[in-house]
Amino acid sequence: MTTALIAEDEPMMRAQLKGRLAQAWPELEIVGEAQNGEEALALADEKRPDIAFLDIRMPVLSGLDVARELAGRCHIVFVTAYDDYAIAAFDEGAVDYVLKPPMPERIAKVVSRLKARAAQPPLDLSALLAKLAAQEPAQGPLKWIRASLGNSMKMIAVDDVLYFRAEDKYTKVVTAEGEALIRKPIKDLYEELDQEAFWQIHRSAIVSLRAIARVDRDWRGEPVIVLKGRDEMLAVSRTFAHRFKAM
């Protein structure tokens, strides 16, 4: 007898899929129902189902994450309401999927395909999953910084930051409203920032271009940055001075 697992976070959707499967494939035994990706993995280990129906968007671990873990252990059918980039990839890779709400005709088609494949080993999805992971919208530059102010945490919009300065193992974040500390070292931080908007000017300082009022020369002729509405000035070290030559 064929066994199956359903992983879906919304109770109604779970019940609906279960009902449709019962109609289309009465002999199929649902051995587990999971509400999130983590539960799905635990249930798969315990019950060893032949087929796993996985919702793509689930808490803790997504359906794609679960499929990656279950690689080769059972047939996978993805369930989704709307994930156009994933669906295009599924069609291309002949992967089974069900769109929500599940229509009886679609379920019937998936069931007949699953029955035909039952004797074969599960499809190898690793290439497809890797491709999907690569297609996920890129992280993009950092937009919010989680910083500590005293002993509470606060999100600071990167746009508000005037400059960052390294202080021991912390990095000081300076905005017009005050200062806060983050744990990230300044060189890691610089990688994540939008480098069109922030320039490193010193081994220990990154400045927001928007905060610069002008670039002066100090008495040695080295460039120093004068900030808008601030008294302090930031020294530009020799390594980074070339960026200001044209200014």
Next chain:
Amino acid sequence: MTEHTPASASAVLAALKRGFSFSWTTIAIIVVVCTGIATFESIEDMRPYWHPFVTVELCGLAIAYCVNVARPWTRARPIVHLAIAVAIGAILGHALMVPTKNFILEQLLNEPRLYTLDYVLSHKKTFFFSAFSAFLVGLCISVFFLLKFREARAAEALHKAEAERLLLAKQAMESELKLMQAQIEPHFLFNTLASVQFLTETDPPQASRLLGHLLSYLRAALPQMRSESATLGQEVELAEAYLNILRMRMGSRLDFSIDVPPALKTHPFPPVLLISVVENAVTHGLEALAAGGRVNIAARLDGDRVLVTVEDTGIGLSGPSRPGSGVGLLNVRERLSALFGVRGRFSLEEAKPRGARATIEIPFAPANPQPALAAAQA
């Protein structure tokens, strides 16, 4: 703008350091002007030319340094501060002159040092007159530049204010557009419709209820259906419809409360802001948690500000950020500052014991005259 905090040691040090930042052009102008004055003085001066030259250059540079430290143009009474700075500069210039001239005499010209303590004390009057004339000349020149720069600065400020206003107007339009485009997520719509379909087969009265929530959500969220100006009450209703839909879909995983005083419900509120923040709390705070959680929406009047908070008991700020997270909130922030300037704020902080608290702050606008939103947008 400029801080007038009590002078701490580090602030004084920073100010003293700041005095050295000159552009080469400024230094060149000072040197040329001082050379002119020195040349004029040398006519009457019997000593070699370098004597008046060194005195005047040192005074000029010392005065410029002191003015640069004091930055009188940032202060309430610029002329008074300027006069004090010039006086200190004139004295400093003369104080520097003594060792400088001794150095030139001894080291470069192999002559005996002239400016011994006795010499200086016996020529008190000469020193005083010299410093006083440096003060007068220095004051005239720096007042001239101060006034000239003030005009330029005022013109520049006007220019900048205009540019800033245009930028704000542009930002307001852009963020409006972005919010509207980002509004109804297809995923949300399809999942809700799938739930409606399920309920029509299993529990028709519930189906009709869910459809009702979806209708009121769409009515407020679809850009074409949305009115230009909104009230806090309308925006809260939109959030309520959204949360009602999710509560039906997520079952026991979501709970919420709304606490808005009736008097504030008619207060104008920018459309679609609140729902963006609520959606963020649900998708980035709660949905990632297997156990789900609560969302509390509350509004209150605090002096002349209206504060609307959205608190959730989700993963808080420490959770892994998903792709695209934060963009919506960035739009909220931009839009608030575009509409209300510094008086429109958005903040996001960690809530105790867990979760996150988002706060939208806008200026309170009494019922009449016309909604402040319209005024702020104009």
